[in-house]
Amino acid sequence: MAKAQKTILVTGGAGYIGSAAVKALIEKGHNVIVADNLSKGLKRLVDKKAKFYKADLTDYGALEKIFKSNKNIDTIMHFAAYKAVEESMEKPEKYSDNIIGTINLLGLMIKYKVKKIIYSSTAAIYGEPEHNPMDESHPAKPVNYYGFTKLESEKIIEWHSRIHGINYTILRYFNVAGDAGLGYTDPEAKNVMPILMEVIFGKRKKFMVFGNDYPTRDGTCIRDYVDINDLIKAHILAMDAKENAIINLGTSNGVSVKELVDATFEVTGKKFLVEYAGRRKGDPAELFASNENAKKLLGWIPEKSIKDMIKSTYEAYKKNMTK
Numbered sequence: 587m588a589k590a591q592k593t594i595l596v597t598g599g600a601g602y603i604g605s606a607a608v609k610a611l612i613e614k615g616h617n618v619i620v621a622d623n624l625s626k627g628l629k630r631l632v633d634k635k636a637k638f639y640k641a642d643l644t645d646y647g648a649l650e651k652i653f654k655s656n657k658n659i660d661t662i663m664h665f666a667a668y669k670a671v672e673e674s675m676e677k678p679e680k681y682s683d684n685i686i687g688t689i690n691l692l693g694l695m696i697k698y699k700v701k702k703i704i705y706s707s708t709a710a711i712y713g714e715p716e717h718n719p720m721d722e723s724h725p726a727k728p729v730n731y732y733g734f735t736k737l738e739s740e741k742i743i744e745w746h747s748r749i750h751g752i753n754y755t756i757l758r759y760f761n762v763a764g765d766a767g768l769g770y771t772d773p774e775a776k777n778v779m780p781i782l783m784e785v786i787f788g789k790r791k792k793f794m795v796f797g798n799d800y801p802t803r804d805g806t807c808i809r810d811y812v813d814i815n816d817l818i819k820a821h822i823l824a825m826d827a828k829e830n831a832i833i834n835l836g837t838s839n840g841v842s843v844k845e846l847v848d849a850t851f852e853v854t855g856k857k858f859l860v861e862y863a864g865r866r867k868g869d870p871a872e873l874f875a876s877n878e879n880a881k882k883l884l885g886w887i888p889e890k891s892i893k894d895m896i897k898s899t900y901e902a903y904k905k906n907m908t909k
């Protein structure tokens with residue numbers, strides 16, 4: 587039987603992950619409304635079939651107009667946030683908007699009787715890993731203000747659920763990578779995969795590996811990369827989840843920086859300069875997810891490998907950077 591069509595408000599729907607969610611929702615036949623302030627998002631990434639509003643979530647009036655003119659919203663996918671870790675330690679006031687925006691959304695959900703929120707959280711809420719794999723009961727002690735804003739938003743969502751009965755799925759992403767067919771290239775590359783691509787396409791001279799003396803299998807840091815297409819599938823599954831839940835989204839397979847570099851050489855066939863430097867302050871040796879909850883509660887199994895992620899990212903950069 588075909589699933590009923592829903593109306594979804596996607597905040598941050600012009601960003602890297604939000605735009606991929608909009609595309610997937612439209613392909614499934616849902617009505618999609620997007621709210622994005624375009625601080626980083628790009629209008630061209632938003633599917634033309636979605637209804638787009640340029641709005642900042644801290645502007646309660648602008649946000650209420652969206653709820654007023656779209657009275658039938660079933661679910662909110664809340665991606666909108668500032669996410670640059672270093673900047674969050676320099677401009678915490680800007681990052682507080684992540685919390686204010688969430689509070690505004692929740693207030694309007696209650697006023698307009700929207701029942702469900704799927705929230706984009708992050709492994710950054712955990713802080714220093716005390717054990718690996720990290721499960722959802724791992725202590726939450728963020729070590730940067732960005733992580734703090736995401737954790738506070740989680741808690742505020744949980745309180746609104748307790749008090750007003752809102753249903754939530756909080757998804758804690760590990761390192762999201764790959765392309766969802768939109769040809770996304772990061773305008774402010776800060777993550778390792780976009781940085782690698784900028785090296786390949788000559789925007790940077792070399793790829794720096796920080797630390798090769800960590801107590802890991804090859805001395806470089808280990809992280810958990812999850813493909814954007816797999817990640818979006820988890821959001822689609824979460825739309826039907828009736829129980830409130832907090833769920834990690836990672837593959838549970840750590841990949842070292844050296845393994846990532848070697849796989850990039852192999853997949854792209856490109857040569858580029860790699861330089862080793864000392865450790866960076868605050869970089870844990872190893873960090874990867876337990877995804878047992880995602881399997882159990884959503885029936886989610888990530889399918890894409892690190893090579894798939896490199897390949898789709900490379901194709902996206904090739905399309906845009908060689909234009």
Ligand SMILES: NC(=O)c1ccc[n+]([C@@H]2O[C@H](COP(=O)([O-])OP(=O)(O)OC[C@H]3O[C@@H](n4cnc5c(N)ncnc54)[C@H](O)[C@@H]3O)[C@@H](O)[C@H]2O)c1
Nearest residue numbers: 598600601602603623625626627642643666667706708762
């Ligand atoms: N990319 C990752 O690896 C990763 C990992 C963990 C968690 N997350 C979370 O996933 C979400 C989406 O991340 P992304 O990688 O797509 O980032 P992104 O920066 O590409 O997208 C965020 C979007 O939100 C918009 N935005 C930001 N603040 C806003 C505001 N106050 N009002 C309206 N719009 C606003 C931006 O313009 C942008 O389009 C974020 O909540 C982020 O914290 C991302």
